[in-house]
Amino acid sequence: MPSEVADLVILNANELVTLDSKFGVPRIGENMNKLAIIKNGAIAVKDGKIIFVGTTEELQTQKLIAPQETKVLDASGKLVTPGFVDPHVHLIFAGSRENELAMKLAGKTYLEILAAGGGILKTVRETRKASLEALVTNGKKILDRMLAYGTTTVEAKSGYGLTVKDEIKSLKAIHQLNAIHPIELVATFLGAHAVPPEFSGKTDEYVQLIISEMLPEIAREHLAEFVDVFCEEGIFSIEQTRRILLAAEQFGLKKIIHIDEIVDTNGAKLAAELKAVQVGHLLQSNDAGLKALAKAGVIATLLPGTPFCLMLKNYAPARKMIEYGVPIAIATDLNPNCWTESMLMILTLSCYNMKLSPAEALTAATLNAACAINREHLIGSLEVGKQADIVIFEVPNYQFLTYQFGVNLVETVIKKGKIVVEHKKGTSE
Numbered sequence: 001m002p003s004e005v006a007d008l009v010i011l012n013a014n015e016l017v018t019l020d021s022k023f024g025v026p027r028i029g030e031n032m033n034k035l036a037i038i039k040n041g042a043i044a045v046k047d048g049k050i051i052f053v054g055t056t057e058e059l060q061t062q063k064l065i066a067p068q069e070t071k072v073l074d075a076s077g078k079l080v081t082p083g084f085v086d087p088h089v090h091l092i093f094a095g096s097r098e099n100e101l102a103m104k105l106a107g108k109t110y111l112e113i114l115a116a117g118g119g120i121l122k123t124v125r126e127t128r129k130a131s132l133e134a135l136v137t138n139g140k141k142i143l144d145r146m147l148a149y150g151t152t153t154v155e156a157k158s159g160y161g162l163t164v165k166d167e168i169k170s171l172k173a174i175h176q177l178n179a180i181h182p183i184e185l186v187a188t189f190l191g192a193h194a195v196p197p198e199f200s201g202k203t204d205e206y207v208q209l210i211i212s213e214m215l216p217e218i219a220r221e222h223l224a225e226f227v228d229v230f231c232e233e234g235i236f237s238i239e240q241t242r243r244i245l246l247a248a249e250q251f252g253l254k255k256i257i258h259i260d261e262i263v264d265t266n267g268a269k270l271a272a273e274l275k276a277v278q279v280g281h282l283l284q285s286n287d288a289g290l291k292a293l294a295k296a297g298v299i300a301t302l303l304p305g306t307p308f309c310l311m312l313k314n315y316a317p318a319r320k321m322i323e324y325g326v327p328i329a330i331a332t333d334l335n336p337n338c339w340t341e342s343m344l345m346i347l348t349l350s351c352y353n354m355k356l357s358p359a360e361a362l363t364a365a366t367l368n369a370a371c372a373i374n375r376e377h378l379i380g381s382l383e384v385g386k387q388a389d390i391v392i393f394e395v396p397n398y399q400f401l402t403y404q405f406g407v408n409l410v411e412t413v414i415k416k417g418k419i420v421v422e423h424k425k426g427t428s429e
Helices: 029-033 100-105 110-115 119-129 132-148 164-180 203-221 238-250 267-274 287-296 305-310 318-324 343-354 358-364 367-371
Strands: 008-017 037-046 049-055 071-074 079-082 084-089 151-157 184-192 226-231 254-259 278-281 299-302 328-330 390-393 410-415 418-422
Touching: 008 390, 029 318, 029 358, 084 278, 084 299, 084 367, 100 110, 110 119, 119 164, 132 151, 132 164, 132 410, 132 418, 164 184, 164 203, 184 203, 184 238, 203 238, 226 238, 238 254, 238 267, 254 267, 267 278, 267 287, 287 318, 299 367, 305 343, 318 328, 318 343, 328 343, 328 358, 328 367, 343 358, 358 367
Parallel strands: 008 071, 008 079, 084 151, 151 184, 184 226, 226 254, 254 278, 278 299, 299 328
Antiparallel strands: 008 037, 037 049, 079 390, 390 410, 410 418
């Protein structure tokens, strides 16, 4: 047992959700419901790392608390969990598209809005005009709100520049934000987010630009860890997606794919073939593709905020995926078309519209989400040796996270052992 004095301890948690790795990493199937909860739980932190997890009684037998050195937080009657990990975020953009809600209400589809000059292409125009400093300022505002809602790690995408210069600018904004903000960012290059207007009708030429100019420059400057492609009918085909991702692999970049959001392109089968780390959306993926994902161990990152904002009736078939053994994560898909910083909102949508249990939703937003960005050895669970990314909620148990909705239930957020958010009861802080 540890003998050093802790920097910070949390005592008396009504529920301490540890997500101990003994039930599998990532959690699949029935094990998604196993949160490894400690009643009257306690956790101790030293130098940003967790040094003790157990009951309050057990912690009090250790020589971990020194009155002048240890910050003590009393979590009596409260819930303590790992910080949320948001593994699919379109963080870097300029402008907004609030006018499109009325268009959706009038019956316009996503692709119809795009064809009318809205959607992604409107954001591309605004992002190209924005300075690096403006993108950083906008990104910081978004991250501040995410942190307040308990998110401590984010996968951040480019994808609204679609030129060499503007994609580099977007990735540099991610790196600047990572240096100044408590939330840790994992950078993803999404140059294949849409075909820019100057390449209309010449998608293969744009794909070649990505491969011959964007990828080499990004690799040379070490600007991204992952590469993502929007594989969808009318955007990037299966073969174009394969070309981009195989080229990215040659530069040591890891693979992510947007798949089967609007139509079934057989994207799930491609993701399994290429051994992508994660895939997003999967609203239309066929059974054979889902089973292939399960066999390959590819994380399915489900984004219930997207069909909610698009006013679709169909959501990703989460229950079928769990039955097949597909490892599931959930994410906000924050972007100008689906603008929410709240993982609490996404947990609620996951239960109400994809029929996840509250425990499955919490697992998908923490441990499995960490797996979706290859960070499961550092974050996503509360275990000795891991990074101290912790949230205290002003509720008695984890079931409240999806039961009480539309409000922020976070009391305290701790990142790398430091208190970075404190919502004081009765104030607006």
